[in-house]
Amino acid sequence: MEQLIKKIKGMVHLRAYGKQRDDLHFVTVDKAQLEMILAHLKNYEGFTHLAFLQAVDLLEEGKFRLIYMLYNYSTNVNLGVNVLIDRDNAEMNSIHKLWAHGWQYQRELHELFGIDFPDSPRVHESFVLEGWEEMPPMRRDFDTLEYSNRTFYQRPGRSTNDPAEYMKEKIYKNYPAAPVIRRDNE
Amino acid sequence: MISTLILGIALLIIGFYAMLTRKNLIKIVIGFSIADTGTHIIIVSLGYLRGKTAPIIDGAVSMVNAVSEVVDPVPSALVLTAIVIGLAVTAVMLSFIVEMYKKNKSLSIDDYQELKW
């Protein structure tokens, strides 16, 4: 794995590298070099499978982090390739030519985060939200409660209980406290 | 008579052989001519009677005993006609060859196979 990271370092500007587990690593690369490195990883390093493509809204930094999670079947290693893109007018190159199913993720990201992927097939069609008109709902500055209150009819008298406390009070009032089971790995 | 007959047949066969094996158009016509000549010799030899003379009634053969002295005149008459006809056919053939040579600049019969099947 170190070799691979070295190789990547030699090829592109590696912004960051992190190891989460033995089989899960993350690298962060530049937006412009993403496609190249993905193609390389797919074609030469055995990361043939795009497990998912997901975005994280880094509201404070004004960025989206896109995570291309790749998987290598022969070594059973996951490699997340991260790239940071601007939050305003977010736009990214499509990777549907590398992984045909990528278009579906990109369509989803477009709908939920408002990240545009020009050239990606059917990217502007609605995905799960049929006829959504507001700000993309997964952006963190979207106030979902406010939206819910505005859109749906609330039933008055709603209250919330912690289920454990509630059950203790209602059902198990007369029972002794449950024994704490100690687990070895704790 | 037999010898001329054999000669005729030989010429006929030579002629046909030439027609079948030579590639040159002119040679084929020559073959045809030889065969034709062979035919003519066969005709004459069939009409020939040993010790008799040509069926021309002149001083040598009198009118009276012509029947006993001359060979059968009919084949001779036939042959004259046949020679003329053979000549005509040969002439037409040669004229064709001339025209063919003009058109295609070749005298080989193998070059005239565009019509087939």
Place this chain on the structure above:
Amino acid sequence: MSIWTQVLYAAISVTVATVYGLTLGGIVRKIYARVHGRFGPPVWQPFLDIIQTSSRRVSVSHGNMFLLGPVFRLAGGLGTYLFIPVIFGSALFGNFSMAGDLLLVMYFVFFGQLGMALGAGQGGHPYSPLGIARGLAQMSAFEVPFTLAVIAVAIQYNSLNITSIVAAQQGSFLNWTLFTNPLAVIAAMISMLGMNMHSPFSIVLAPQEIPIGPPIEMNSGFLSILQTNRGLFAAAKLVLFMNLFFGGATNLLEMIAKTFFIYMFSVFVGAAYPRFRPEQSFRFFLKWPTVVGVLSIIYIAYLGGVS
């Protein structure tokens, strides 16, 4: 017998048969439930269902053919039943069997199926024609052994007249076709599995793949007619089988007893086997049952099976 007496008798006979057929359906559901270890619905649940569907206040129709589809279906069931003499020697249950013989009955079966297919077709739902296509194809397959069996019976009794076929089986139970011509009975009983469309031959309704198939658009009153027919038609088929192969019946009790056991055959097979795929089903009927049917004809016609 005047025509009105006949009509009255026919009405009584039809009512009895329908009630009987529906009850049988209820019993079957009960049996299935008990096999599963459940309590199961009450035996009269089919009647409740019919009342429920027919008491819907509104219904939806896709057109005249859709409207007539269930009518055709029930008319087919009624017709089939009405041309079969139910109880041997009984005027009450003799029906209109003087109008035609076994062939008429066999072809009248198609009347309802064709009409239903047309009605369902006008529903416009893609599952309907899918189910019908399966049903017709399966029908063409299971009719082969059945026909061969019927031909064998016709040869055996030298008649296509159901009454005389029954008459020839009277006397001792050894005279039943079941014992005189067992091969034909085997072929016919296997094809009955297909006819009843129980599992493993339930490819037409097939709730998982093509949710209930042809009647998918049928609703309210239309559905209640179909349910009624299900009871009546089941009874008609059973009576036909009883007449052809099991010596017929001389009284109502005998009829009920015999048909019940005939029906149980397909029920038990259905409870035990999973469903075929369509093409497996067609191939199945055209293989062994057909061979058995041919053998039965050979046995009867050429090997002197008729004693």
Place this chain on the structure above:
Amino acid sequence: MSNKHIDEIENQMKLANESLPEKECSLFADDRPTTVGAFNKYYEGFLNWARSRSLWMLAFGTGCGATELRPLMTSRYDMSRYGIAPRPTPRQASVFVVGGYASIKTIKRIIRSYEQMQGPKYVIALGSCTINGGMYYDSYNTINRLDYYIPVDVYIAGCMPRPEALIAGFNRLKEKIRAGECEGMNEYVEKFDWYKKNQKQIIKDWNMPDYNW
């Protein structure tokens, strides 16, 4: 009444179906549903009794609560003894069990299916989500109150309710039916415009006729 007048009234009876493309307008029925009243009391009572004993449930799992419907069919809980049977098509079903939270996308299908059921028809709403949104009360795409979109006969609270609770709910529904209180079908027609307004407010991509016959 003049012909013009009759035409006008008839036009009022028709639905606009504005969200359909023009070429499809002729492919959908555009009639407005009407109320159909009960028969006389005693006969209707008999029918209601039969209806309550033969509840045909639309086997359409709209949310996570539908998981609880499966055990209901098994030998342990055996709903068939109450005359409850699943039907694969809304045309034949009489009870619609809404299985928990209903996202906007799902509510559109719920409305379609509900309208395609033939009345009298009943709705059992399953789980807290259908009552007030439950744990999804603040979600941007899950409705909070089902009864604003279709008439609901019985709510079964819980997250999720156990099969026993479901049976209890069904029994409650039976009682209501026998009491002749389940007129959701007519209610829907009477408050048709209100329901449609609510529905259309959240379903932006309508793309179906205003009433799905």
Place this chain on the structure above:
Amino acid sequence: MVSPIYILVLSLAAGFMLSIFDKGGRRLSLTAFYGVLTFNLAVMVDWLYRLAFLHAPTLVINTAGFKAPISINLELGITEAFVLLLTNLTGLLAAVYLFKKFKESRVSSLILYLLLIMGVNGLVMTQDLFNMFVFLEILSISTFALTVLTKNSKTLSAGFKYMIAGGVASTFFLLGVVFVYYFTGSLNLGFLRAGQFTDAGMIALFMLAVSVFIELKPFPANGWALDVYQSVDSGIVSVIAVVNSAAIGFVFYKIMPLLPGNFLTVFGIAGVITFFFSNMMGLKQDNAKRLLGYSSIGQMGLLLASLVFTANSPANIRYLIIGGLFINHLISKAGLFWLAGIVKEEKIKDWTILRNNKPLLVLFGLFIFALSGLPPFAGFWAKWEFVKVLVDAKMFFVLVSVLVGSLFELIFLFRWFTNTVKEANSELEPMDPPGKGKAFSAISFGLLAVITSFGIMRFFYEFNWIQVLPILAVLVITLIDSLPSKVKGFLSLAALAGYGYYIYPLLESNLQLFFGVIFIVGSAVNLISTLNRKEQSKGFYGFLLMMIFSFGNLLIASTYLEFFLSWEFMTISSFLLILRGQKAQRASLMYMIFSTAGAYLIMAGFSFAPALTSSSALILAIENVNLPLISIIALAIGFMIKSGSLGVHIWLPEAHAEAESDVSSFISAILLKAGVFGLLMVAISYISHSPNFDVFYWIGWIGVLTALVGAFMASFQEDAKRLLAYSSMSQVGYVVAALALITHLGWVTSLYLAFNHMMFKSALFIAIAGIYYRTHTRTMYKMGGLISRMPWTFMTVLMSIIAVSGVPPLSGFGGKWLTYTAFITKGWYLQAGVLFFASGISFLYLYRLIHTIFLGQLKYEHQNIKEAPAWFIIPQYIFLGGIMAISMFPNLIIEPLNSIAMRYFSSSIQINGLTVISDLGYWNGNLVMYVTMAVFAVPFILLMLVKGRTQRVKQFNIVYAAERPESPQTTHVAHNMYAHYRKALGRLTLPRIQTFWNGVAEWAHTFGGFFRRVYTGNGQTYVLHIIMYIVVIYIVMGVR
């Protein structure tokens, strides 16, 4: 009264003078040229008139003042005069055809042409062998020279090959002449007798005969001729193919009496082989003129064979055969060569431009029909009689070769014809208008063909006018073709009524009457649907009337020939009707090929049949005829081809599907019944005698399997008409199978089914025609939901499919009941089982038909279409009325059928009131109908009670898994509807028979392609062929 010697004199003189005349201008020389040719013709007309009508004695002209054998004498008998008349006529017309050419070319061509004609005249008339040689050479040399009338590399090389071959042949001829003289001392044919030739003399005769034979281009020593035919100018080649061949053929005819029997047999067989192989090789040919060359060679071979094999026949028959073949060859071949010159396209596929010129197209068709030996042209009669002669002489090898060869010829000719008429060709170049002379010649021969045909029919066979009526109908309709289509339609209907009125008294038996109803009444009702035609429909009604009249004539035909003639008329007219379809090229060709194969079998079958003893209609007279087994088999297969039985059915779906939609109903509902009628005829003869081989048992199996396979195939069709076509095949399979039972009940069944099929299939085809008229598609999955747009048509289809399927209470059930009862009574149990299987499968295709068209989803483009026009609806409901009538009152039809069958068998059914009782069961159609109505009413009332308030919804209001349908196209289940069935049993529907016939065609083509490789194009090889051929013939004949 001019002595024919002047023909020679004048021709020769004119030949010399022409070059002088030409100095005075081409006009003058041309006048002289045509003058001489006209003079020749006039002399021959005069002489033929004298010899034939004034019974003048044979003219003998002695030359040089001596009598034969001293002098050369000419003879002009009636045969000579006849041949010369035709050859001179062809010569003149060919010259007219070549007018433009002659005007421009050097005068020597005129001279050569005159010499050629003179050579022909001399050759025919002369009685002296050597003189014959001289004329032969004159003919040859002038022909050689004329081949290069248009000079190019091709003609030159072809001419050269021709010369070499001709030279070799004439060498042998000369040798033969001399040897004859050597052995007999005489050269005069009149004085030579066969007996004079000793064994040694045989060689002389052999050389003589074989060289003439070589000149007649036997296979395979004929490559040179083909090259000439292909390359040389059409006008000249018509002369070579027709006039030269005729003359040389006549030479052979003249020396025939000298030849011993074994020689003749060998020559005859060689002729047949030539005919067979040249036609087989023609299959592969795509060059029009070379194709005609193959055909010419074949025809000459046939002519030779007929010369040889008819030697023992009565004179009038012999002259009909030889003369018929000769005239036919002469007219059609010359005509076609001329057309080839007019069209100026080498490749067959380029002949489509002929479509631009309708009269020429008609002419082309005329010549093709004549050449194929179809009636009413001379070749037909000749072939009919020739086959009879061959059968009588038990020359089966020759018979088979002649028939198969003829079939090959027909195949390539009709491929050419259909290609010309129908081949899809987007850019149709305009055709140059033909020169006046060219057109004149061709048209004259077209007229001649018609005149000779009528002559033969009128004077030789003395046919009643009714037998000729089909042809007359075509002619009359052609005359009034400019009238609007509707007027013609009504006139045709009136004509049909008149015809029906006329033949009604001629129908002596119920059987004829029954088929008369199917043929005439059925056709008349079907004809109503054609009244919808908006366009002019040129020729359509002519062919239609021709077909219907031929049907009628089949019923009243009283001799084999009349029957066969009507049969062929029916084939021709139906072929032409099918050909009118848009893409009917392949379909019509296949139809023609199969029909003709069938016709040849029928022809052979009739030839084997013993003579008729009574003069009533054939269908009745055949009772007393004991047909031999071979005749029964041949006839049965022939008729089964027409009824589309399994194995020979592949024409059927194509023809039904591709014919125009209002024609298909005729083909299916009525044409197929003609096959049944024929088969019935065979069966009638069969039952009254006790044959030792049970043919009909196997026919029964074929019928049963036809029913099964037809039903299978129908289930997997996407094309509505193709589906109905296979359905027709299946239904007629039932008819044939029931007929093959040869029992009373079987025949009742068969006729019942036939009648029923006529009605419902007509109704269905007309319904589909109406739908096609509105939707412009036959592909079923492109339709759907039409029930709301075309309810009347839907009703027809619904009733019809109930009638087809056999569901009570409609008439179809009667058919099923009768069928099974009949089969079980007969003891054909397994067959009954298979039939039941077939009837089960029929539900599949019937449902597919009605569902995919009428039910399901209506397509966007059909949202606003209208009901079919009334002209389509009216006949449908007439047929429906018929179906309802016999459903309600089956006795209406059962009783007559019972009486028909009782003529041949004792009755096996009782009719008790309204109940039909068989040995096995009973059936009361009337009661069933009432019960059905009642049981239908009960649920209906019930439904009305329980259905509540019903909302009528539209097509997209379906429970689509809580979604809404995307589009009607994707929601309509129609395409490959029985995919699962195909998966299970689709192996049974593999087109094995199609593959088999494709294989046969492939083999024939391969053989043709293989054999024609002998024609290498090398002149030397051709010489080798000739010499080898002579050697082989020599060995075969065993000349010592």
